[in-house]
Every structure is written in C-alpha cells, then in structure tokens.
Amino acid sequence: MKNQSAFLSRLGSGIGSFTKKNVPLMILIFLMILFSFMSENFLTSRNIITLIRQVSFTGISAVGLMFVMISGGIDLSIGSQIVFTNVLLAIMMVDWKIPPGLAIPLILVVGTGLGTINGFLCIKLKIHPLIITLGTSAIFKGFGYIINRSRNIMGFPDSFRWFGQGYIWGIPVPIIVMVVVALIGSFILTRTYFGRKIFALGGNEEAARLAGVNVNKMKVYLFMICGFISAITAVLLLSRVFAGQTITGQGTEFDCLTAALLGGVSFKGGEGTVFGLITGIIIIGVLNNAMQLASFPDFSQTVVKGSVLLIAVAFDVYQKNRKAKETVAKVAA
Amino acid sequence: MDAKIVLSLEKVTKKYPGVLALNNISIDFLEGEVHALLGENGAGKSTLIKAVAGAIDVDAGIIKINGQEYHEMTPSLSRSLGIEVIYQEFNLVPTLSCSENIMMGESVGSSIFFNSKLVDAKASEVLKQFAVAIDPKKLVQELSIAEQQIVEIAKAVSKNIKILIMDEPSAPLSVAEVEIMFDIIKQLKQKGVTIIYISHRLEEVFRISDRVSVMRDGCYVTTKNTKDTNRQELIKLMVGRELKESYPGRKNPPGDIALEVKNLTGNGDKNISFVVRKGEILGISGLVGAGRTELAMLLFGAEPIQKGEILLNGQPVIIKSPLDAIKYKIGLLTEDRKGQGLFLEMSIKWNISFPIAGRISKYGIVNTKKEDEIARKYKERINIKTPSLLQQVINLSGGNQQKVVLAKSLAAESDILIFDEPTRGIDVGAKQEIYQLMTDLADNGIAILMISSDMEELLGMSDRIIVLCEGKLAGEVKKDQFEQHYILDLASGTH
Numbered sequence: 001m002k003n004q005s006a007f008l009s010r011l012g013s014g015i016g017s018f019t020k021k022n023v024p025l026m027i028l029i030f031l032m033i034l035f036s037f038m039s040e041n042f043l044t045s046r047n048i049i050t051l052i053r054q055v056s057f058t059g060i061s062a063v064g065l066m067f068v069m070i071s072g073g074i075d076l077s078i079g080s081q082i083v084f085t086n087v088l089l090a091i092m093m094v095d096w097k098i099p100p101g102l103a104i105p106l107i108l109v110v111g112t113g114l115g116t117i118n119g120f121l122c123i124k125l126k127i128h129p130l131i132i133t134l135g136t137s138a139i140f141k142g143f144g145y146i147i148n149r150s151r152n153i154m155g156f157p158d159s160f161r162w163f164g165q166g167y168i169w170g171i172p173v174p175i176i177v178m179v180v181v182a183l184i185g186s187f188i189l190t191r192t193y194f195g196r197k198i199f200a201l202g203g204n205e206e207a208a209r210l211a212g213v214n215v216n217k218m219k220v221y222l223f224m225i226c227g228f229i230s231a232i233t234a235v236l237l238l239s240r241v242f243a244g245q246t247i248t249g250q251g252t253e254f255d256c257l258t259a260a261l262l263g264g265v266s267f268k269g270g271e272g273t274v275f276g277l278i279t280g281i282i283i284i285g286v287l288n289n290a291m292q293l294a295s296f297p298d299f300s301q302t303v304v305k306g307s308v309l310l311i312a313v314a315f316d317v318y319q320k321n322r323k324a325k326e327t328v329a330k331v332a333a
Numbered sequence: 334m335d336a337k338i339v340l341s342l343e344k345v346t347k348k349y350p351g352v353l354a355l356n357n358i359s360i361d362f363l364e365g366e367v368h369a370l371l372g373e374n375g376a377g378k379s380t381l382i383k384a385v386a387g388a389i390d391v392d393a394g395i396i397k398i399n400g401q402e403y404h405e406m407t408p409s410l411s412r413s414l415g416i417e418v419i420y421q422e423f424n425l426v427p428t429l430s431c432s433e434n435i436m437m438g439e440s441v442g443s444s445i446f447f448n449s450k451l452v453d454a455k456a457s458e459v460l461k462q463f464a465v466a467i468d469p470k471k472l473v474q475e476l477s478i479a480e481q482q483i484v485e486i487a488k489a490v491s492k493n494i495k496i497l498i499m500d501e502p503s504a505p506l507s508v509a510e511v512e513i514m515f516d517i518i519k520q521l522k523q524k525g526v527t528i529i530y531i532s533h534r535l536e537e538v539f540r541i542s543d544r545v546s547v548m549r550d551g552c553y554v555t556t557k558n559t560k561d562t563n564r565q566e567l568i569k570l571m572v573g574r575e576l577k578e579s580y581p582g583r584k585n586p587p588g589d590i591a592l593e594v595k596n597l598t599g600n601g602d603k604n605i606s607f608v609v610r611k612g613e614i615l616g617i618s619g620l621v622g623a624g625r626t627e628l629a630m631l632l633f634g635a636e637p638i639q640k641g642e643i644l645l646n647g648q649p650v651i652i653k654s655p656l657d658a659i660k661y662k663i664g665l666l667t668e669d670r671k672g673q674g675l676f677l678e679m680s681i682k683w684n685i686s687f688p689i690a691g692r693i694s695k696y697g698i699v700n701t702k703k704e705d706e707i708a709r710k711y712k713e714r715i716n717i718k719t720p721s722l723l724q725q726v727i728n729l730s731g732g733n734q735q736k737v738v739l740a741k742s743l744a745a746e747s748d749i750l751i752f753d754e755p756t757r758g759i760d761v762g763a764k765q766e767i768y769q770l771m772t773d774l775a776d777n778g779i780a781i782l783m784i785s786s787d788m789e790e791l792l793g794m795s796d797r798i799i800v801l802c803e804g805k806l807a808g809e810v811k812k813d814q815f816e817q818h819y820i821l822d823l824a825s826g827t828h
C-alpha cells in the first residue's frame with residue numbers, strides 16, 4: 001500500500017519534471033489538440049505534410065542559426081543571405097547558363113563566403129554580432145536588389161525543379177533535407193569535439209580559451225556554417241518558387257529566431273538542442289497553418305508572429321531569471 | 334557566563350534531488366562568539382548559512398533570531414535583522430567600482446542623486462582598515478580574487494551588523510591579509526557581533542573561534558568549546574574515521590630541467606627568471622597582488638609576453654596562446670574557478686573531459702566510453718561528492734567544484750603543471766588525496782609549479798620555493814631554509 005503510493009508519487013513527480021523540461025513539446029501538443037477541435041481539416045496527413053513543408057525552409061536555416069546562438073552569437077543576416085544567394089543562383093543559371101550541377105555547389109561556396117564576412121567582421125571589429133549582422137543584412141540584401149535589377153528571373157532547366165518540388169517516397173524533398181540537416185546538426189552538437197567547443201564558447205568564453213579553444217577561429221567557422229546552410233535554403237526556395245525574386249527569403253531570421261527561442265535555445269548561449277529547435281519550428285508551422293485555415297488577414301498574421309516572438313523571448317528571459325534566482329542561491333555554493 | 338542565544342536553528346531540513354543537504358539540524362549561536370562551522374565538502378555548511386540568510390527556502394524547520402521564530406526567511410528580512418553573509422563565491426557586481434559595491438544598498442548623503450565623491454570617500458575609509466592598497470574607483474572585475482574577497486569583507490563590515498556569516502573567507506587570502514581579517518573579527522566580537530566562521534583551515538579555527546560545530550553528510554554531529562578539543566578530534570568528527578595527516582614522502586629526486594624562464598616580463602611581472610626540473614614541485618609564494626597568478630597566465634600564453642624567454646627541455650619556445658601551451662604539454666589550473674575554470678551549466682563529466690575531448694576523439698567524434706572512464710576515475714580518486722556525473726557543476730558545493738577543476742587539469746596529462754591555489758576550499762581528507770596525487774605525478778617526472786597561499790601546504794609540498802613581491806622575483810628558498818618567517822619577509826619586501 002505504502003509502496004504503491006510512493007510509486008505513484010514518484011511517477012507523478014516524474015511526469016511533472018518531464019513536462020517542466022519539455023515545455024515546447026507541451027505547447028505544441030496543446031496547440032495541435034486545440035486546432036484539431038477548431039478545424040477538421042487540420043489533423044489530416046495532407047495538411048500536416050503541407051504544414052511541415054512550409055516551415056522546412058525556415059527549419060533548415062534555423063539549424064545554422066542555432067549553431068551560432070549556442071556559441072553565444074547571433075546572425076540576423078540569414079534572410080538577406082538567402083535573398084542574395086537566391087538571386088545570384090537564378091542569374092547564374094538563367095543569364096550565365098551555368099548548369100544546376102555546377103551552379104549549386106558554386107552558390108554554396110558563395111553562401112559560406114557571406115558567413116565568412118560576418119565572422120571576420122565580428123572578430124576584427126569586436127562588436128556584438130547583433131550589430132554586425134544587422135549591418136551586413138542590409139548590405140547583402142542591397143546587393144541582392146542591385147544584381148536583380150527589378151526582374152522576375154525565369155527560365156530554369158526542368159531538372160532544377162526536383163529540389164523544391166520533388167518527392168522521395170512521397171515526402172517532399174525540402175522536408176527530407178531538413179531532417180538530414182537536423183540529424184547532422186544534432187550529431188555534431190552532441191557527439192563531436194567541435195560540438196563541445198560550440199557549447200564551451202557559449203557557456204564560458206574565457207574558460208574555453210584557457211582550455212585551448214581558438215575562440216576567433218571557432219566564431220568564423222560558425223558563421224560560415226550558418227552561411228552555408230542559408231545557401232542550401234536558397235537553393236530549395238528558388239527551386240520551389242521557380243522564379244528569382246528579391247522577396248524570397250526575406251525575414252527568415254525572424255522565424256528562425258522565434259523557433260530557436262521557443263525551442264529552448266538560449267539567447268545567452270551554451271544551451272540548445274535540435275529536438276527543441278524542431279519543436280519550435282513546428283509550433284510556428286502550426287500557428288501559420290491555423291491562421292491560414294482560419295483565413296486570417298496578412299497583417300493580423302504579422303501581429304500574431306510578433307507577439308509569438310516576444311512571448312518566446314519572455315519565456316527565455318523567464319527561464320534565465322528562474323535560473324538566476326537559483327544561481328543567487330547557489331553562489332554561496 | 335550565560336551568553337544570550339541570538340540565533341538558533343531548530344530541526345531545519347533541506348532536500349535537493351538525490352541529496353539531503355540538511356538533515357534535521359539544530360544549532361545555537363551565542364551573542365559575541367566566534368562560532369566555527371566544520372565539515373567535509375558537501376556536508377551542508379553553505380546550505381545551512383543560505384537557509385539563515387534566506388537565500389534558499391528550507392523544507393522544514395524554524396529559524397529563531399533573538400527569540401523570535403521565523404518559519405520563512407527572506408534575504409531582505411535577514412538583512413533587516415542585522416545578518417550579513419560573505420558567500421563562498423563572490424557576490425560583487427563586476428562592472429561597478431569597489432566603492433559602489435561597498436556602499437551598495439546604503440544611502441549616502443542626503444540627495445537622491447548618486448554622490449560619487451562621498452561614496453568613494455566613505456568606501457576608502459572602510460578599505461583603509463585592511464591596510465591593502467585597493468583603489469576604490471577600480472572596477473571589481475579588474476581586481477584579483479583576493480582583492481575581491483577583501484572588498485567583500487569590507488562591504489559586510491561597513492554595515493551595522495549583529496551576525497556576520499563568513500563562508501571560507503580566508504580561502505583566497507594569503508597569510509598577511511588573513512591576519513588583518515582576524516583583527517577585524519576581534520574588533521567586531523568586542524562590539525558583541527556574532528561571527529559564524531566556515532573554513533577548511535583548522536589552524537584558523539583554533540586561533541579565533543570560541544566554539545566549533547561539526548557537520549557530516551547534512552547531519553549535525555556536535556558542538557565543542559574550541560579550547561577543549563584538538564585537531565585530531567575535529568578531523569575524526571568531520572570525516573567519521575581516523576585520518577592521518579602528513580605530506581607524502583618523495584621516491585625520486587628531481588631530474589633534468591623541464592622549464593626555464595629568463596627575464597620574463599609582461600602582465601605586470603618584471604624580469605622573472607627561474608627553472609623547474611622534471612619531478613620537482615616548485616612552490617610560488619607571495620602576497621596578494623605580488624603577481625603570482627599573472628606569472629601563471631604568462632607561462633600559459635593567456636597574456637602576452639613583452640620580453641623574455643621560455644625554454645622547454647632546453648629549447649626556446651614561443652607560447653602565444655593557451656592552445657600553444659597545451660600543445661607543449663603545459664597544463665594550468667586556474668585560481669578563478671567560476672570565471673576561468675568551469676562551465677557551470679554543463680555536467681561534471683563534460684567539464685572534466687572537455688580539455689581532452691579532442692584527444693579522445695576519432696574522426697572528431699568523442700569516445701564517450703573513454704570519457705566516462707576518465708570522469709569516473711577522478712570522481713572516485715578525489716572523492717567528488719555527487720549523486721551523478723551528469724549533475725550540473727553549478728549544483729555542487731564549492732569544494733566539489735574545485736575538485737572538478739582539479740580533475741580537469743589532472744586528466745589532461747601534461748608534462749608541466751601549473752597549479753594556482755589547487756586546494757582552495759577543499760576539505761582535509763580530500764587534500765591528503767590530492768597531495769598524494771601531486772607527489773605521484775612528481776615522482777613520475779612531471780614538473781609542478783604550485784602557487785599557494787596556504788603556507789603550511791607550500792612548505793610541506795614544495796621542493797623549492799620562489800617568492801614574488803610586487804611583480805618581481807624576491808628570492809628563492811631551498812628546502813633546508815624553509816621557514817615561514819623568512820618567506821614572509823621576502824614576500825613583504827622587508828628582507
């Protein structure tokens with residue numbers, strides 16, 4: 001009898017701590033249940049696939065952002081990197097007639113280059129990446145507009161259609177790419193020495209330096225990774241839209257950041273999991289989708305999105321404060 | 334002599350996941366006494382004082398202050414009752430100046446505006462008692478750990494206090510500053526202030542305390558009048574068994590020169606030259622601000638060298654970054670464990686294995702099996718007290734955090750090890766284990782540089798001692814000349 005109640009209470013507290021640790025997942029489940037009551041179209045496999053495909057582009061970029069964020073940095077230029085690489089890729093294939101097989105690797109190199117620029121500016125100017133990438137964001141986007149010359153670039157080879165519009169075993173290619181990028185990202189973060197160094201950098205930069213981490217080199221690498229991944233997104237988006245426009249990709253960093261914060265990636269660095277991130281991404285997808293199903297006007301959607309970002313930030317701050325309070329208690333060690 | 338009970342704990346209990354940090358503790362503290370609190374790392378001393386300070390909520394029990402019962406204590410309540418705590422880890426605001434920190438929470442002057450002149454003046458008055466030259470305008474983050482500790486003490490005693498709780502206040506201080514602190518404690522005591530004093534240095538307990546209470550594994554063991562007990566008895570009460578204290582003997586004599594430093598200048602140090610041999614433990618002594626930590630940082634490539642030469646095994650080398658130093662198999666245990674040593678949010682295992690994670694990786698993938706092995710080995714060897722190796726370091730007691738830093742530097746298997754205050758905050762039992770480990774390392778040909786403010790340890794462990802004073806080499810002392818006063822004279826520049 002006594003044993004049984006002890007077991008139950010342990011089970012109870014076990015579930016309690018699980019929910020506490022998995023707040024994002026709980027939010028997602030709650031939203032799913034809520035929306036499935038509100039619309040019978042919501043929980044159909046077709047709708048779910050559509051929903052995930054919509055956010056898969058953001059999801060891919062978010063993995064890059066997460067790398068930077070765990071190290072204690074931030075990249076606000078992701079959207080503009082996509083704008084630039086997207087337009088440049090269109091120009092390469094249409095104006096310069098470079099075949100996709102060559103243009104895609106080239107554009108990945110260019111994307112990595114944009115990241116390198118971010119990284120070098122950060123370590124040379126020693127200014128917070130928030131400011132640096134806000135600046136480069138305007139620059140990258142500006143160059144995107146310049147080379148685009150207000151055109152709607154079209155006329156890609158048909159073989160290019162597969163990346164954004166194709167399927168593998170009935171699953172859209174972008175979703176597959178997101179899963180692959182997420183799995184690789186997760187593996188790097190949790191299993192490799194490189195991943196450890198990312199957490200070390202975000203957890204305590206000075207301790208990382210004294211443990212032999214080349215802090216500057218790491219920072220540049222992380223921005224390079226972020227740029228590389230943004231270029232992947234650009235390829236998929238161009239193939240999906242099948243027209244080179246400067247509008248494609250704009251504001252991606254906004255959703256990436258919201259997803260990351262919702263998913264428990266800390267703004268301060270040193271914390272974050274791919275699982276949480278993907279949960280955050282899907283939460284955004286669910287919200288977008290529900291708003292579309294309910295045919296919310298565009299501008300209201302913007303209001304909701306902004307609110308969600310703020311809630312996500314508040315959530316991050318709340319968790320930090322709770323931790324800080326614990327830390328105050330712990331300082332006495 | 335029936336002194337008044339000013340503070341008493343009744344059946345106080347505090348649980349953490351997997352640990353009973355305080356188990357039904359009852360203790361009385363008397364007016365005007367210096368009451369020492371002893372116990373091994375993780376015994377619950379800090380938890381106890383945090384309960385008194387209201388920094389944590391206890392699960393059960395009552396705290397009585399001046400006869401008044403409090404079921405729930407909060408930081409502001411305890412402060413308003415005249416309780417001031419100097420925590421084991423620092424609580425200063427790094428980006429404010431010393432004087433701002435000292436005067437924080439006090440209203441200075443009459444205007445609502447911040448009168449920085451008045452604040453500086455008041456603060457420097459408080460600092461003057463310590464006879465240590467600290468500029469009150471300096472930012473706290475520019476101070477050394479010891480200087481921060483002095484500011485911390487100054488901050489506490491500048492208030493109108495009834496009970497002063499000091500959690501290992503002497504750990505970062507050297508002999509001279511400890512003396513000054515003792516003088517201040519005596520003055521406070523005469524004013525009727527009760528002092529609760531936590532320390533792992535037993536000789537201090539005998540010098541200043543009136544009574545001493547011992548805790549073990551979260552339980553209250555006993556309280557004794559200090560003059561009715563002795564070191565052996567206290568250790569036995571703390572550890573729960575007999576423990577022989579001694580410095581382990583050395584098997585092998587020092588060998589060839591491992592490290593030679595010629596006219597090293599930079600980071601505040603000037604023209605420092607010395608050698609360390611393989612299998613030698615070189616003690617580095619000096620007062621607070623003498624440039625010992627600065628020297629360690631220079632050797633490790635963490636600060637730029639302006640002038641001078643470093644030779645390893647007779648070959649000149651250039652060390653520009655910690656990464657270079659690590660490549661040359663130099664290891665450093667930093668003095669500032671929270672700022673420079675630990676990743677507080679990460680697990681114990683993660684922390685211990687991080688510096689070697691690269692080495693135990695294949696194709697960049699960390700060999701987690703090996704990682705487990707290494708972490709477990711050091712946890713057992715130096716007795717890191719924790720329910721699990723996956724525990725976040727921030728949840729460990731101060732001494733156990735220090736053990737993690739130590740484990741980290743030992744696991745790196747360096748040829749030359751620089752220890753900056755290796756046993757800071759570590760209990761008697763674990764110290765014995767660490768001394769044995771260091772001796773074994775030296776016997777195996779590792780060169781060890783040991784900076785320590787614990788004179789006994791320095792004399793007991795070193796083969797030779799160099800003394801720094803104001804950034805310069807003040808002298809070198811051979812084993813047969815080891816004598817506390819001589820070293821202190823060199824350190825204070827009066828020799």
Ligand SMILES: Nc1ncnc2c1ncn2[C@@H]1O[C@H](COP(=O)(O)OP(=O)(O)OP(=O)(O)O)[C@@H](O)[C@H]1O
Nearest residue numbers: 333349354374375376377378379380728730731732
């Ligand atoms: N926030 C926390 N979460 C989990 N466990 C904790 C927490 N704070 C303290 N503990 C545990 O409580 C026990 C008592 O810790 P405490 O800090 O009081 O020890 P201590 O006697 O001060 O030791 P030391 O001499 O090392 O400072 C330890 O086992 C510690 O790991």
Ligand SMILES: [Mg+2]
Nearest residue numbers: 333379421731
């Ligand atoms: Mg403690």
